[in-house]
Amino acid sequence: NYRARSAFKLIEIDNKYKFLKPGDVVVECGAAPGAWTQVCVKRINATGQMPSVLKGKHVAIDLQPMYPIEGALILAPLDFTKCSSQTKITEMLGGQLATVVVSDMAPAATGIRELDQDRILELAYSVLRYAQQISKDGAMLLLKLWASGRVKQLENDILSHYSQVKIVKPPSSRQDSAELFILASNFKKNT
Numbered sequence: 287n288y289r290a291r292s293a294f295k296l297i298e299i300d301n302k303y304k305f306l307k308p309g310d311v312v313v314e315c316g317a318a319p320g321a322w323t324q325v326c327v328k329r330i331n332a333t334g335q336m337p338s339v340l341k342g343k344h345v346a347i348d349l350q351p352m353y354p355i356e357g358a359l360i361l362a363p364l365d366f367t368k369c370s371s372q373t374k375i376t377e378m379l380g381g382q383l384a385t386v387v388v389s390d391m392a393p394a395a396t397g398i399r400e401l402d403q404d405r406i407l408e409l410a411y412s413v414l415r416y417a418q419q420i421s422k423d424g425a426m427l428l429l430k431l432w433a434s435g436r437v438k439q440l441e442n443d444i445l446s447h448y449s450q451v452k453i454v455k456p457p458s459s460r461q462d463s464a465e466l467f468i469l470a471s472n473f474k475k476n477t
């Protein structure tokens with residue numbers, strides 16, 4: 287049982303692009319209530335439940351408090367955009383580099399469309415900047431956004447650090463919502 291229906295968006299995206307593997311080191315931004323976390327800990331084998339494959343590591347952060355999830359290291363309530371929060375995530379990684387960074391973060395919508403689009407873009411850029419510091423060569427990045435004229439610029443900015451960028455709209459994301467995801471692959475560490 288998943289804590290939220292949003293689980294299916296990640297399941298659909300990962301079933302298609304298969305970026306979550308046993309042994310992955312995942313950083314997840316905007317994790318509450320924890321449905322994506324539930325999907326990740328299972329697929330990366332963060333609990334070590336599958337003894338024959340590598341054991342992964344999952345660090346999750348959210349502004350809202352979260353109930354524990356076995357296999358996940360949870361930093362909540364904490365604001366991801368604060369430098370001190372990012373330092374805490376890095377500490378939790380304990381010297382390991384992330385192989386996957388995912389963000390389903392969204393600001394509380396004001397209903398003023400341009401303002402909401404700007405705020406979610408700011409969150410996406412803060413994840414992109416942090417991902418550059420803590421990602422391993424070849425790492426993936428998945429970001430939630432709301433469609434706007436500035437998404438193209440973000441895609442281009444991502445392409446300076448990753449080989450490939452795709453816009454993804456999973457079937458369970460409502461067709462009439464502006465929500466979309468950017469999936470970037472193959473992080474290039476020294477660019």
Ligand code: SAM
Nearest residue numbers: 292316318319320321322348349366390391392
């Ligand atoms: N993926 C989650 C799941 O499956 O359970 C749902 C995430 S929900 C759509 C978006 C989350 O982003 C909210 O819980 C919100 O608190 C969080 N968020 C928004 N701004 C944030 C920030 N600055 N730092 C951390 N989390 C933030």
